[in-house]
Amino acid sequence: MNAPISSSPATAAPSAASVHGTVDARFAAVREELAAVAREEPGLSAQLAVRLHGRQVADLWTGPGVTGDSLFALYSSGKGAAHLVTALLVQDGVVDLDRPVARDWPEFAAAGKAGLTLRDLLAHRAGLLGTPEGLSSAELADERRLAELLAPLPPAWAPGSGYGYHAFTVTALTGEVVRRATGRTLQEHYAERLRVPYGLDFHLGLPETEEPRYLPAQPAPAAAAGPVPAGLTALAFNTHADPPTDLVAYANTRGVRAGGSASSASVGTARGLAKLYAAAISPVDGRAPLLGPEVLAEFTTPHSPGVDLVTGERDHFLLGFEAQGVRYGSLSARAFGHSGAVGAQSFADPATGLAYSYTRRHFTPVGGGGAPENHRLIAAVTTAIRREGRSAR
Structure with missing residues (x-):
């Protein structure tokens, strides 16, 4: 599926490290x-x-047993697909970034949240990171239930005073706004508008028929134990629950993959994600780019300056999407995408027309965000693009 296109493919035999493909x-x-x-x-x-x-x-x-069609657990990579769906609905005029959430979702107004907007949710400013007692894996995997549990809670900080990565909850919140406004879930919109028309091998809800291609997630090699998360970090990553969430076991549960939480349970291939981000900014399969200039500019504008209260990163977010130019110096300030807990990284850069996706099966010892090798791989890609630009001149 998704046969690679290459006008001048490399024909050398696979290297000693057994890198396959074109x-x-x-x-x-x-x-x-x-x-x-x-x-x-x-x-x-x-x-x-x-x-x-x-x-x-x-x-x-x-890797052993890996092909271009192998499906990996990609965790938060699904946030990028969900945010792209939301951007399309904004572009269509179906949802409004600055409309108070409570107008469509009255229960959300509880505990001082009546003024929060969809923009606030996307920008990780809502302060609804989890529940004080922690959440079960079944609750984390069920975005409808998660939204129901979060609605009555007070925010973890005063509205407008900060932002923090809503690791498990952001698409439960934005998805409930979408469902109330349209009658359909984010996952349904994604399948109908993106996955099926473009043939994307990236899933928010993995069908049973695709399970034979899934390679179970694997833990990182043994590494020195880091500090135990506390405070808002523990709340966001559900490590204060009893028992704490085991991300490997979570992804390797069939019910989690079937449920398709966009925040935590996406499954797919690098091919699927690269095509998704390419379609957002470039012509693909004879179709015009998905995002028009106005909405693209809105969603690639920094929205949350300063230090993320959960991860400690600076200037972490555009609108929904992670600010990739902050992480990778060879990208433009408008590069947008999302990482996945296992070390996956995917994005588009409108300045160069680049769409990139790197996926892993094993967690990295450092944890969090894209795996360290993304710095090297992205530098190799952007260097090749610059050389191509110079040769074209």
Whole structure:
């Protein structure tokens, strides 16, 4: 499926690190960099897909039993798909960023939240990170139930005073606004408007028929224990629950994958995510870019300056999407996307027409955000783009 397109594919045999797939000859250094990463992390199971102006220029994979069609648990990568759906509904005039949430969802007005808007939810300013007693895996996986549990709670900080990553809850909140306004869930909108029309191998709710391609998530190699999360961080990542959430066991539960929480239970391939982000900004499959200039500008404008109260990152978010230019210096300030807990990273950069997706099966010892090798892989991609631009002149 999704056969790679390459006008000048590299024809060399797979490297000693067994990197498979195809890459445009002008991006051969990207294959070499992935091979170097794989040599340094024996047993790495990963995929890398890159599109430029909608056209696939790299489709690579490495690892025991891995193919380009292997499905990985991609956790928060689903937030990017959900935010793209929300952007499309804003573009259609179906939902309004600055309409108080409580007008569509009256229960949400409780505990001083009557003035919060959809924009506040997307910008991680709502302060609804979890519940004081913690949540079960079943509750985390059920966004309708999660929204019901969050609605009566007071925010963790005074509205307007800060922001923090809503790791498990952001799409339960925005999804409930979408459901109240349209009568359909984020997942239903995603399937109808994106996954099916574009043939995206990225799922918010994995069908039983696709289960044979799923490679279970694996824990990171043994590493020195870090500090135990506390305060807002523990609340956001549900580590204060009894028992604390085990992300590996969570993703490897069939019911979680079937439920398709956009915040925590996405499943897919690098190909699927790269095509998703390419379609957002570039012509794909004969269709115009999904996002028009006005909405694209709105969703790629920084919305939450300062320090994230949960993760400690600075200037973490655009609107919904993570600000990728803050993390990766070779990207523009408008680069938007989302990472996944296992180390996955996917984004689009409107300044260059780049769409990038890197997926992993194993967690990294450092944890959080995109895996460290993304810095090297993204640098190889952007260097190749700059060289291509110079040669075109």
